[in-house]
Amino acid sequence: MSEIKRIKVGTASCGLAAGAGAVLENFKRLAGDIPVAEVGCIGHCYCEPIVELELKDGTNIFYSSVKADDASVQAILALTENGRFTIPAERAAIEKLYVTRLAGRIDPKDIEEYKANGGFESLKKATAVTPAEVVEWVKKSGLRGRGGAGFSTGMKWSFLAAKTAEEKILICNADEGDPGAFMDRSMMESVPFQVLEGMLIGAYATGATKLFIYCRAEYPLAIKHLQIGIDAICKAGLNLLPGREKPLDIMIKEGAGAFVCGEETAMIASLEGQRGQPRFRPPFPTDKGWNGYPTAINNVETYANIPVVIADPDAFAALGTEKSTGTKIFALAGDLKNPGLAEVPMGVTLGDIVYKIGGAAPGSVKAVQTGGPSGGCIPADKFDVKMDYDSLKELGAIIGSGGLIVIGNDRCMVETARYFLDFTHRESCGKCTFCRVGTMRMFETLERIVAGKGQESDIDFLEDLGNKIKKGSLCALGQTAPGPALSTIRYFRHEYEAHVRDGYCPVNQCNALSDVALDPAKCVKCKLCIKNCPVGAISDDFKIDNSKCTRCNTCIDTCAKKAIARVKKGTGYDSTPGK
Numbered sequence: 001m002s003e004i005k006r007i008k009v010g011t012a013s014c015g016l017a018a019g020a021g022a023v024l025e026n027f028k029r030l031a032g033d034i035p036v037a038e039v040g041c042i043g044h045c046y047c048e049p050i051v052e053l054e055l056k057d058g059t060n061i062f063y064s065s066v067k068a069d070d071a072s073v074q075a076i077l078a079l080t081e082n083g084r085f086t087i088p089a090e091r092a093a094i095e096k097l098y099v100t101r102l103a104g105r106i107d108p109k110d111i112e113e114y115k116a117n118g119g120f121e122s123l124k125k126a127t128a129v130t131p132a133e134v135v136e137w138v139k140k141s142g143l144r145g146r147g148g149a150g151f152s153t154g155m156k157w158s159f160l161a162a163k164t165a166e167e168k169i170l171i172c173n174a175d176e177g178d179p180g181a182f183m184d185r186s187m188m189e190s191v192p193f194q195v196l197e198g199m200l201i202g203a204y205a206t207g208a209t210k211l212f213i214y215c216r217a218e219y220p221l222a223i224k225h226l227q228i229g230i231d232a233i234c235k236a237g238l239n240l241l242p243g244r245e246k247p248l249d250i251m252i253k254e255g256a257g258a259f260v261c262g263e264e265t266a267m268i269a270s271l272e273g274q275r276g277q278p279r280f281r282p283p284f285p286t287d288k289g290w291n292g293y294p295t296a297i298n299n300v301e302t303y304a305n306i307p308v309v310i311a312d313p314d315a316f317a318a319l320g321t322e323k324s325t326g327t328k329i330f331a332l333a334g335d336l337k338n339p340g341l342a343e344v345p346m347g348v349t350l351g352d353i354v355y356k357i358g359g360a361a362p363g364s365v366k367a368v369q370t371g372g373p374s375g376g377c378i379p380a381d382k383f384d385v386k387m388d389y390d391s392l393k394e395l396g397a398i399i400g401s402g403g404l405i406v407i408g409n410d411r412c413m414v415e416t417a418r419y420f421l422d423f424t425h426r427e428s429c430g431k432c433t434f435c436r437v438g439t440m441r442m443f444e445t446l447e448r449i450v451a452g453k454g455q456e457s458d459i460d461f462l463e464d465l466g467n468k469i470k471k472g473s474l475c476a477l478g479q480t481a482p483g484p485a486l487s488t489i490r491y492f493r494h495e496y497e498a499h500v501r502d503g504y505c506p507v508n509q510c511n512a513l514s515d516v517a518l519d520p521a522k523c524v525k526c527k528l529c530i531k532n533c534p535v536g537a538i539s540d541d542f543k544i545d546n547s548k549c550t551r552c553n554t555c556i557d558t559c560a561k562k563a564i565a566r567v568k569k570g571t572g573y574d575s576t577p578g579k
Contacts (some may be wrong), residue, residue, distance in 0.1 A: 027073055031077065040125060040191065047474040091356060137309065142316070159296070168208045169290045184300035188219065200233075269347045277430075333403070354383060357419075366407050370399060377487045396485075437476065438482075503569075
């Protein structure tokens with residue numbers, strides 16, 4: 001224990017969900033006089049709880065999947081070899097940690113530790129030159145908004161900087177609502193001072209007088225860390241920028257979780273106390289935004305990039321591709337081995353992210369849903385596509401904010417489209433007829449298809465209506481909502497045709513088109529399936545009553561011999577063992 005300088009326990013949301021709270025308490029109890037600190041997420045969420053030991057010789061040791069019992073904690077304090085974690089060389093060769101370099105490595109609540117690791121140096125550099133020079137640095141870097149639209153950050157800031165008004169507003173869009181996306185949450189939990197430093201630089205560059213952070217209330221830890229950061233910044237006087245007579249107001253607004261409030265005009269309406277609905281543009285927010293004042297909005301990751309950009313705009317511009325510079329943080333979820341976060345240079349192929357970072361087995365993946373619930377599904381034979389703003393558009397997909405849902409071979413693409421349309425039609429604010437009614441009609445059509453009641457004409461109907469919704473909707477929610485259906489029809493039309501023409505689901509995922517069957521040749525009569533069936537659909541003589549079965553898959557999951565499986569409806573094994 002004498003070799004250990006400090007112990008760091010990852011207590012971001014992913015760590016806490018895996019039991020890091022108990023791990024932290026036990027280390028505090030058993031570590032003696034060795035300091036124990038809470039840190040954020042290093043991106044390897046699949047390894048949580050993660051503990052890092054800082055040794056007195058300057059080296060670091062990571063332990064993964066740490067248990068909270070005394071024996072496990074004491075073994076780590078004794079520097080055991082068991083459980084040590086190293087980043088795979090294949091992954092390390094792809095990842096470039098710039099924006100996330102401090103995430104999971106420092107105490108997110110400690111402003112002094114942030115300063116000791118280069119924090120606020122970019123703010124100092126920015127405020128030593130004119131605001132116009134800062135805007136030019138951001139333009140020169142090529143930084144594009146990381147919220148999904150990919151608009152030039154420097155250009156947007158120049159629009160706000162050019163305005164003269166009593167108040168100018170800068171907003172941080174922290175309303176991360178995409179299922180499977182958690183980049184912004186992790187940054188706010190792990191490096192809140194970095195996000196806030198980016199906002200302070202933005203305020204100096206644009207002349208903004210008031211800062212808002214619009215964060216969904218479902219992110220309590222992120223909100224807690226942001227508020228601690230704001231309080232520390234105000235106490236240190238960092239919110240009083242050069243040339244200003246009064247310090248900046250920095251406020252957190254907790255959103256109620258409406259997906260549409262991620263759209264900038266809907267967010268502004270919500271901040272004003274109105275119903276969160278998009279409005280027509282022009283006027284654009286930089287002309288007339290919050291309460292009529294000029295307003296600019298960037299998302300969390302964009303602001304977290306700003307200190308990196310200001311430190312060296314040329315180096316940032318050299319990363320990535322010509323039109324998509326820098327790095328991008330992706331959130332990996334779904335059917336893969338290593339879910340978590342990855343920061344890679346723009347232009348890395350989707351295949352490298354899925355296989356070399358995500359750890360998915362080659363041949364096991366059917367597609368990847370990019371860009372959140374309104375994005376597109378890219379098939380495995382297109383995984384050589386470069387992950388940048390322009391390349392994905394050619395495939396009918398979007399980079400979005402960076403969520404990647406990996407879809408395995410046993411997933412039905414029609415059901416996948418239905419799942420995402422279920423989300424987007426519910427999240428429509430209802431203002432546009434095309435979005436309000438059109439997404440509902442698309443969802444109902446997909447519901448019929450997966451229920452075995454679809455017609456071949458439904459496929460053409462989905463394509464026709466989807467394209468009309470894209471053209472006729474006011475905001476990006478409606479304009480991109482048909483994406484999952486249109487992209488799956490484009491690349492997996494044969495699965496739709498199997499449902500509507502042949503009456504079966506190719507992967508037997510759709511409940512109405514599949515049965516559950518038992519293979520008598522594999523069954524060993526252990527009765528685990530009978531004991532665990534929640535509806536009593538399996539009799540003592542091992543017959544499965546599919547009229548009772550809810551297709552919950554419990555019997556499939558509990559059968560050690562893999563004797564039970566989904567099969568095409570009306571087919572299957574004789575369900576009596578021995579016959």
